[in-house]
Amino acid sequence: MTTGWTHYEGASGVLTEPVDETRDHIMGPSDAAVTLVEYGDYQCPFCVQAHPVVAALLKADGPPIRYVFRHFPLTTVHPLAEPAAEAAEAAAAQDRFWPMHDVLFSNSPALEGEDLRRYARALGLDERKFVRDLVERVHAPRVRADFLTGVRSGVSGTPTFFIDGVRHDGAFDYPVLRAAVEAAARSSAGRR
């Protein structure tokens, strides 16, 4: 056993920023058995893989899930992730976060400016406002704030999931995530 190292205790692997119903993008009932928080990046191929897994989990005949998505764009390696995240927020400003979220993951990595504009049009957004938001980077602070809550919670790569506030360190394929969610539901039922 090596001595002399301080292993940071308490925060590692724990979501430090609780879900905020007034701020977060949330799908599912607020009294759900389990809360699943994902930190993701629209240009990350692993997040693209995880997207249908999450969709299937939410539809599955299992414990009701409250799902929260927060932005964690690694902009140096994924230069299109930041504008994509801001595009999702620009859509959110027009109450269309989740449809844009789906379109971005389904079409990634086609996330150039022209692509984003095309998606906005297809979703029937006010295109002028959408473009202005992106050009003026109106939603950049929000994306950065999401990113920093992730950093504070020890997120180091994407996708990172937290199940009831505890980091899920396993794989994120369907059987593994489903089992983890069910285990969390059982333990939360035990506490009630």
Added chain:
Amino acid sequence: MTTQQALPIGAHAPDFSLPSTPDQKVALSDFRGQPLVLAFYPADWSPVCGDEMVLFQEVFPEIRRYNAELLGISVDGVWSHLAFAKDRKLTYPLLADFEPKGEVSRAYGAYREAEGTSARALFVIDRGGVVDWSYLSPVGVNPGADGVLRALESLSQRAKVMA
């Protein structure tokens, strides 16, 4: 295999002077008077998306907010570092602990003898050159940046109390 004795909290951080480019060297003493983050890592060109050095680039503005600087250190040579930094768009210095190989990593207890690489280890050095916080990450695990930010925050709070 010998067990490295890790550099403990409160120890004086051993000085070093390592090349960051073919014609530039960076020394620990260059950073006296400000907090310094040292990120030892095994190798350039790690293939994963959530690469630690990339994460630290994203967090670099927050580190600067504490008037702190950041140095990456591995046993790779300067040419590898330059190409890696360019590819990943890293703007903080990467130091080559290349010759004698791993000497600085060893001095910090952050060297893996069997692999011949630096360990994944983080240090926060205070303004007086003393180790204020350190973390040795398990192999293959990106340690994240939360510990570093907390350590810098704690340092800055203590500096305010002392002022």
